[in-house]
Amino acid sequence: MQKIVVIGAGQAGASAVAKLRALGFDGSITLIGEESAPPYQRPPLSKKYLLGEMELERLYLRPLSFYAENSIDLRLNCRADAIDRADKVVIAGGQQIAYDALILATGSVPRRLPHAIGGALDGVHVVRGLEDVDAMAPEFRPGARVLIVGGGYIGLEAAAVAAAKGLHVTLVEMSERILQRVASPETSDYFRQLHQSHGVEIREGTGLTRLTGDTRVTGAELSDGTSLQVDFVIVGVGITPATALAEAAGLELDNGIKTDTQGRTSDPSIWAAGDCASFPYRDGRIRLESVPNAIDQAECVAENVLGAGKTYVPQPWFWSDQYDVKLQIAGLNTGYDRVISRPGDKPGAMSFWYYRGDTLLAVDAANDARAYMIGKRLIDGSKSPDPLAIASPETDLKALLK
Incomplete structure (x- = not known):
């Protein structure tokens, strides 16, 4: 494999190209992005950047020089118009760019x-x-x-x-x-x-x-x-996966670009990661809209493009900053049937523990980093403490990890 093209210069695309080089891939890498700025963090945009507390350059995921130093052909202000699967070329910016493997990291669009x-x-x-x-x-x-x-x-x-x-x-x-x-x-x-x-x-x-x-x-x-x-x-009424390019190329869709457990689409030479990709999870199929998923899934896809054959197993977590409150979320609460509320150690700190039956699914922790970290470790380890223990202020959460 000599030529890898990545469409989408957001968190997933940037993570994929960096991982490819870190893994020792020495062929050509092209990263195509529609925006004029190099890959940047999106979460601070509507918070610190809008408040004037963060300068533009601090948003950048990596210095602009990183791409040249790692022989990554970063094409900004460049729109990918079509994928010719038969000839394995991407038509972008009026040019044809050949690929052996193509990674779609097209993200999502706001409604x-x-x-x-x-x-x-x-x-x-x-x-x-x-x-x-x-x-x-x-x-x-x-x-x-x-x-x-x-x-x-x-x-x-x-x-x-x-x-x-x-x-x-x-x-x-x-x-x-x-x-x-x-x-x-x-x-x-x-x-x-x-x-x-x-x-x-x-x-x-x-x-x-x-x-x-x-x-x-x-x-x-x-x-x-x-x-x-x-x-x-x-x-702020939600986002939809950016699938127009994939759909025009005839790739299978299912609430996003449909991939297998390794991130491969219905075309074995084309992969997808991030907001645009849906993948098998438990008994169904999900699409995760989060920075951690974009990074982890893109890095897994980069490994699999190079032959690793790894199944992508997400460890879902999310966050939201509002005023002086940091909300941290571990797990997925889909299917919960009860919620245990637990006050934190500091004024205003709270955590909400989601259960289905006796199984812990997720934790929302507001200004309670301790509850978040312990909840995340429990969920990642498939451990479910007794809901009554969570509800009791006498319970030492850390002891639940043993």
């Missing part, structure tokens, strides 16, 4: 509001890339009125930054509670109270009917019949 309800008006923003955050940054003026559509982690993180900068924040969530898709009512309650204590108005069970304004958004009509005056809008 946007329909044009029919005002989604194309100026002042309506999504949070995904550097360009998105640079475009919205001037809007964050003290006293400005922002409407945030969507009460998931993206929406809540944006609300926290806006409130911290002195804006008037209204957040609407169509479901009956914030975080309904991803967390327990107990976790929702914790974060609702946190945001309300910082002056954020949260309206649950309330949808957006339409945005109003001529060319720029000036107002919003909500499903409860009320109207708001707004200066700008942030839309």
